[in-house]
Amino acid sequence: MFDLVTWPRNPWSIFDELESLQDDMNRLFTGQEVGGRGQRGAAWRRRRPSYPLMNVWSAEDGIVIDAELPGVDPKDVDISVLGDQLTLRGKVNPVQVAEGETYHRRERPAGEFARTLQLPFRAAADAVKANYKNGVLRLTVPRSEEEKPKRIQIEA
Amino acid sequence: MTEQNVQKKEQEAVQKTATTQRETVYVPDVDISENSECIRLVADMPGVEQGSVDVSVENNVMTVEGTARFDPPEGYELVGQEYGVGKYRRDFTLSDEVDTDGIKARIRHGVLEVTLPKRDEVKTKKIEIEA
Numbered sequence: 683m684f685d686l687v688t689w690p691r692n693p694w695s696i697f698d699e700l701e702s703l704q705d706d707m708n709r710l711f712t713g714q715e716v717g718g719r720g721q722r723g724a725a726w727r728r729r730r731p732s733y734p735l736m737n738v739w740s741a742e743d744g745i746v747i748d749a750e751l752p753g754v755d756p757k758d759v760d761i762s763v764l765g766d767q768l769t770l771r772g773k774v775n776p777v778q779v780a781e782g783e784t785y786h787r788r789e790r791p792a793g794e795f796a797r798t799l800q801l802p803f804r805a806a807a808d809a810v811k812a813n814y815k816n817g818v819l820r821l822t823v824p825r826s827e828e829e830k831p832k833r834i835q836i837e838a
Numbered sequence: 839m840t841e842q843n844v845q846k847k848e849q850e851a852v853q854k855t856a857t858t859q860r861e862t863v864y865v866p867d868v869d870i871s872e873n874s875e876c877i878r879l880v881a882d883m884p885g886v887e888q889g890s891v892d893v894s895v896e897n898n899v900m901t902v903e904g905t906a907r908f909d910p911p912e913g914y915e916l917v918g919q920e921y922g923v924g925k926y927r928r929d930f931t932l933s934d935e936v937d938t939d940g941i942k943a944r945i946r947h948g949v950l951e952v953t954l955p956k957r958d959e960v961k962t963k964k965i966e967i968e969a
Binding site for chain 2: 739753785816
């Protein structure tokens with residue numbers, strides 16, 4: 683598995699280290715990435731995970747990324763691919779308080795986001811497909827032609 | 839109007855996830871706002887489509903439920919998972935001021951929006967000061 687998420691770590695905090703060790707152990711036993719909904723480890727609470735949360739699938743000729751982006755206007759999301767780096771940028775839930783309106787609870791994330799993924803290959807930038815449905819953005823990122831594994835026939 | 843007046847707190851006993859059922863149930867993040875006419879509840883439920891969301895009221899408890907369809911791409915292998923896909927559920931206690939017959943809900947882009955109108959008796963009335 684490639685390292686999809688890199689957490690900014692505070693080198694001076696021993697607790698940070700201990701908590702991320704705890705998260706690593708949890709991940710080892712449950713096989714699930716810490717940081718996802720329902721899998722929030724101790725370290726997650728101290729350092730917020732990246733936004734948006736993603737699930738990633740891989741195959742020989744590329745990867746598929748699902749990103750949870752509820753309520754986002756697809757026009758407000760900017761997807762760029764440069765070599766083996768994929769960046770998602772955009773804004774969610776711009777705060778608009780109408781006159782006479784009071785907020786009692788505000789849990790949904792709001793603001794601007796940017797997240798860069800290090801892909802395990804160079805992507806065929808022109809062939810990346812994006813599809814937004816029910817609040818989930820699905821990116822299909824094919825591997826560039828020259829990096830695809832080649833089968834070599836053994837001559838008799 | 840204060841939050842106590844509204845009595846619209848969610849059941850604190852419900853944690854971020856509940857696993858009393860066979861599948862994991864996620865508690866959606868919500869925004870709750872209010873104006874003189876109605877209370878508006880907005881819940882993030884990514885992956886949930888129109889037909890698989892349900893809003894019901896029983897004994898002054900409103901339950902919002904939805905099921906996100908897990909749709910893995912064919913021929914691919916899962917290599918990284920940061921979020922789970924499954925059922926969302928959250929209960930809200932309503933105060934008497936809500937007109938439960940007038941509750942409206944719609945879902946768009948994975949965001950559920952519920953409008954709870956106030957009963958006429960409790961709507962804030964503006965009193966004109968006579969000159």
